[in-house]
Amino acid sequence: MNAKKFAGEKAVEYVKDGMTVGLGTGSTVYWSITKLGNLVKEGLNIKGVPTSKETEKLAKELGIPLVSMSSVDHLDVTIDGADEANPNFELIKGGGGALLREKMVASISKQFIVVIDESKFVNQLGAFPLPVEIVPFSWETTLKTINKLGCTPKLRIKTDSSPPFVSDNENYIADCYFENIENPAELNLQLNMIPGVVENGLFINMADTIVLGKTNGDVTVMS
Numbered sequence: 001m002n003a004k005k006f007a008g009e010k011a012v013e014y015v016k017d018g019m020t021v022g023l024g025t026g027s028t029v030y031w032s033i034t035k036l037g038n039l040v041k042e043g044l045n046i047k048g049v050p051t052s053k054e055t056e057k058l059a060k061e062l063g064i065p066l067v068s069m070s071s072v073d074h075l076d077v078t079i080d081g082a083d084e085a086n087p088n089f090e091l092i093k094g095g096g097g098a099l100l101r102e103k104m105v106a107s108i109s110k111q112f113i114v115v116i117d118e119s120k121f122v123n124q125l126g127a128f129p130l131p132v133e134i135v136p137f138s139w140e141t142t143l144k145t146i147n148k149l150g151c152t153p154k155l156r157i158k159t160d161s162s163p164p165f166v167s168d169n170e171n172y173i174a175d176c177y178f179e180n181i182e183n184p185a186e187l188n189l190q191l192n193m194i195p196g197v198v199e200n201g202l203f204i205n206m207a208d209t210i211v212l213g214k215t216n217g218d219v220t221v222m223s
């Protein structure tokens with residue numbers, strides 16, 4: 001059974017009439033957005049702020065009214081997926097390459113709800129390669145600097161020998177293989193100090209609630 005669907009749909013319970021809602025990116029929050037689309041058709045009055053072009057397209061197809069992030073002071077709630085989450089509610093995000101907009105949207109949300117399946121809840125972050133958004137200019141130099149922090153960074157490409165993956169912000173993504181991230185909060189600051197790094201996929205002190213779906217249909221909510 002689809003654990004992502006259970007988590008994604010459960011999180012929609014946090015969305016109330018009149019709210020402005022951050023809409024994350026990925027295959028788990030897809031289920032939240034699809035359910036919201038159905039509720040909008042039934043009369044729910046919300047405005048969405050998408051975190052990627054992909055989500056913008058999906059929300060438009062579903063008839064969810066959208067506003068730009070710059071037109072609001074805050075969002076009431078944001079629902080988004082993650083690639084890993086630990087018991088401190090620290091996250092790795094960016095597997096889909098949308099980490100910059102996702103972090104910006106989450107940062108002005110009163111409530112940030114993370115939807116994951118149970119395989120992503122881990123004691124220590126780092127088995128999933130950490131996505132870091134970097135500017136294309138001299139990306140090789142930026143990778144060398146990131147490497148000094150103790151990881152193997154690889155430029156993301158779509159398939160072998162194709163051009164680099166380009167984010168919605170026209171940047172590249174470096175996937176950084178740390179294996180174990182001992183101190184996520186410190187690494188978050190270290191990465192963002194590197195010239196050429198735009199943002200990294202560590203989300204620290206941001207998640208308020210984790211909605212964890214299991215294949216047997218159980219959903220655990222942690223706050």
Ligand SMILES: O=C(CO)[C@H](O)[C@H](O)COP(=O)(O)O
Pocket residue numbers: 024025026027028029080081082083092093094095096097098099102
């Ligand atoms: O950060 C993300 C996209 O940039 C996604 O939220 C993350 O990759 C999880 O995706 P999925 O729900 O498809 O497993």
